[in-house]
Amino acid sequence: MSATTDSLVIAHRNLIRMARIPEMLIFGLIQPIMFVVLFTYVFGGSIQVGSSSSTQAYREFLMAGIFAQTVTFATAGAGAGIADDMHKGLIDRFRSLPMARGAVLTGRTLADLVQTALTLLVLAIVAVLVGWRTHENLGKVLAGFGLLLLLGYAFSWIGALIGLSVRTPEAATSGGLIWLFPLTFISNAFVDANQMPAFLRHIAEWNPFSATVQACRELFGNLPPGFEASDAWPMQHPVWASLIWSVLILLIFRTLAVRKYRSATA
């Protein structure tokens, strides 16, 4: 009981901070919006997905990839925030209070989840403005966003562990971002993985990130005409694969992060 309340109190604290430092949210939005515009207008006409090379097909194909990439950037935010907290006197105050041990981390990741949701909302509006449409019922579309948020939440725990392992918030930011680029590019996010060389294709198909992207495409009705999912299990059952990957990442990294927090200065 106290663990829930404590986490919410810390989440509230972090949300107040975010509201008072709006530049963080704004910079967090610029990058995905830039990607939407660049990929739509610069690459849009030249990338073939499925059997279609129409701009509209790529536009719809692309959005799930950009949404998924955006939620994983929460890793950097959570990491930097926690690294910052750990090196200020405030952490001693928290540690000397009769509060739940994991609440500092849970509160931070919950606040990041709220920020991710806001970012997704704005991004979805921009996507609609450049011509993105869904072709499934609202329930499925919302389920797609649910999977995205779950992925983002799971990744923010990776960020938490990074934040606890480095000495400065700057290191946490770069440490949180650097591996995200190969992870999100060696995937089906921006191109049709079926057209990759075999060994990259295998990585892309089993990439946890690809599962969520594929699941969203299905749930949004954004699979391009003539697109055939590969035989790899995660691509055949992307919703399940996405859920399993996210829950697994969440459980593993939450356990590691909370353990690291407990022993951080003891």
Add this chain to the structure above:
Amino acid sequence: MPGAIYAEGLVKTFGDVRALDGVDLDVPEGTVLGLLGPNGAGKTTAVRCLTTLLRPDRGKAVVAGLDVVKEPDAVRRSIGLSGQFAAVDEYLTGRENLQMVGRLYQMRAGAAKRRAAELLEQFHLTDAADRPAKTYSGGMRRRLDLAAALVVSPPVMFMDEPTTGLDPRNRQQLWEVIKDLVSGGTTLLLTTQYLEEADHLAHDIAVVDHGRVIAQGTSDQLKARTGGERVEVVVHDREHLATAAEVLRGFGKGETTVEEHMRKLTVPVTGGAKLLAEVIRELDTRGIEIDDIGLRRPTLDDVFISLTGHLAETATETGSGTGTDTGTETGTGTDANTGTDANTGTGTGTGTQTGPETTDTTGKETTK
């Protein structure tokens, strides 16, 4: 019956460094213990062990009747900690900070709100209550930090260098706040590098150096250990120093210290004003002209030097660096660590009284 804060044989090592090397403390309920020592003496580590932030390698610590290692959560409910660096969230307002801490002490939202308002009033922060803490001055932040430590009116408080970095006016203000608090019956452990601060606030003082408590007692007891009063003479003529030293030795209860280029002699005495009059008469009889003479009680600086063989770090800021070195070289301070003889430690580190203009201390010598 152990006190509200009790420690026995606390040891904490970081790699090769023994930050705590067997610390024993006993603070009776409702009293203030000042933990006095230079940077790196182990004060902060001791506080961190007692407040459950660090787990001691060895030894026992009991706070408010609860074992620090075995029942950390129960201890956390009974203590307030105010740290060396004001531990407040600078993007939150003063009110939000206090409400958050109240909630984390498991208070209900309404109660936390009321308590925050009370504390803001008490610490004269009501006007700034709804501004982010980063707009606060250093003194205001310290007050907010202290208020946060008092949210549940804990029976036992720890303050780690509460006034370090504050200007004199803010320090005075904070002292008043701390005195009020203690008069309400709170047990307090306070660390400080300011001898004056310990003198001012603490009932008992434990002098810490190299992870050990090297002396403990009231301010008066510690000063008495250092040799009661001193007669200080400044002679007019440098040639008269030797004769004057001879005169003082006749009256003194310990080593006579001579600071040659200051033309100053110091000797521990007993006998007060009457003795002082005799000293003046004797010097006069011998035809020694004096510029200044006086009786002074030893300061905690004297105590610190006699115990540790070096000045407290803050004192060296005003004294000359060479003064510290001399203090260590002539240091009979190691004797003082083990001995209880009040006079063994005196005569060292006469740098205390030297002003910044004192650059040449090589002329000092200690006579028996």
